[in-house]
Amino acid sequence: MLRTHAHTKGGMLVKKGLSETCYRFFTNLSNPTRLATLEKLMKKPMSVNELADSLGQEQSMVSHNLKPLLQCNLVYIKREGKKRIYSVNSETLGELFKVIENHAKKFCPTGGKCILRGD
Amino acid sequence: MLRTHAHTKGGMLVKKGLSETCYRFFTNLSNPTRLATLEKLMKKPMSVNELADSLGQEQSMVSHNLKPLLQCNLVYIKREGKKRIYSVNSETLGELFKVIENHAKKFCPTGGKCILRGD
DNA sequence: TCTTCATATGTATTATTCTTCATATAAATT
DNA sequence: AATTTATATGAAGAATAATACATATGAAGA
Numbered sequence: 001m002l003r004t005h006a007h008t009k010g011g012m013l014v015k016k017g018l019s020e021t022c023y024r025f026f027t028n029l030s031n032p033t034r035l036a037t038l039e040k041l042m043k044k045p046m047s048v049n050e051l052a053d054s055l056g057q058e059q060s061m062v063s064h065n066l067k068p069l070l071q072c073n074l075v076y077i078k079r080e081g082k083k084r085i086y087s088v089n090s091e092t093l094g095e096l097f098k099v100i101e102n103h104a105k106k107f108c109p110t111g112g113k114c115i116l117r118g119d
Numbered sequence: 120m121l122r123t124h125a126h127t128k129g130g131m132l133v134k135k136g137l138s139e140t141c142y143r144f145f146t147n148l149s150n151p152t153r154l155a156t157l158e159k160l161m162k163k164p165m166s167v168n169e170l171a172d173s174l175g176q177e178q179s180m181v182s183h184n185l186k187p188l189l190q191c192n193l194v195y196i197k198r199e200g201k202k203r204i205y206s207v208n209s210e211t212l213g214e215l216f217k218v219i220e221n222h223a224k225k226f227c228p229t230g231g232k233c234i235l236r237g238d
Numbered sequence: 239t240c241t242t243c244a245t246a247t248g249t250a251t252t253a254t255t256c257t258t259c260a261t262a263t264a265a266a267t268t
Numbered sequence: 269a270a271t272t273t274a275t276a277t278g279a280a281g282a283a284t285a286a287t288a289c290a291t292a293t294g295a296a297g298a
Contacts, residue, residue: 019154021223022216026149031286032142039138048245061287063246073226082244082295092222097141099218103211104140107192150256167275180257182276201265201274240298247292254285262277268270 028072033057033065038088041075045087147191152176152184157207160194164206 029035033055040046040054048066052059066086069075074093075086148154152174159165159173167185171178185205188194195206 019158021227022154022219023149023151025219025222026145026154027285028149030142030145030147030149033286035138035142035145049243058288059245060247060289064287067246073222079295082242084245089222089226092218092226095218095221096215099211099214100141100144102214103144103192103208107208107211108140146255152256168273177258178275179259179277183257186276198265201272203275242295242297244295245293248290250287250289252285252287254283256281256283258279258281260278262275264275265273267272 025072028068028074031065033061034069037062037065037069038074038093041086041088042090042093045085047080047083047085049083051086144191147187147193150184152180153188156181156184156188157193157212160205160207161209161212164204166199166202166204168202170205 036055037051040051046054048062049059051066052062055062066075070077070086074089076089078085078087155174156170159170165173167181168178170185171181174181185194189196189205193208193211195208197204197206
């Protein structure tokens, strides 16, 4: 299992069994629609249709994509009459994007234009 | 673009253009082979063949999967004769897994067994 | 309860990503 | 230079995931 401080200190980086969590977590976030959704929800909580309009996507697609985000608690939901208002888990996402921002600052000189699997 | 502190404070969460970086970053990490690779490399830096043995995978597969990790600077490489020794960027990965661990502790009561797209 | 509005779900198609096998490159050794 | 060892690359087939369309569920109000 993933461990912290790697070989240098031998301490736990990621607890036993968290490998699986990581995979789900990252898979969840490795999708442009879901990232765009989070982006929108960061600005303000919205209903599914508001999101769909705002993203220029179909309602069913937005619903489909919200589902895994909800299951991983990356977004929250609350009912308001017929509507369901989604909002982000900014506790986790704030920290997460901070890490990526730091990484990008240091390691992505091209500002995200590095080719992942192109060539 | 993704912004920090969401709607509540209006500050920048993620700088303009980082959406793309996030996508590459997460895509890169949303793969069991690559996560297992990082796991191994956290314990100690290794050559490609050592990794392949250690993972019980083909050399070419390991190579293929190391490529994007290298491109995103999630692993480093150094030459040693014919061998290429890979090691993790523990600066980024340490912080990253810390975030996920915190998230899991709080939001994944089932310990990663929450179904992502199953039902 | 019937209708409307809001969202979720099922499924088939399409698109993307992984893996494997074959082969190429490249460094060191003879 | 030829051989061996280590790694990388190309490309095709296999596996996964995403999308669109149709439809189901479910709440609220007439």
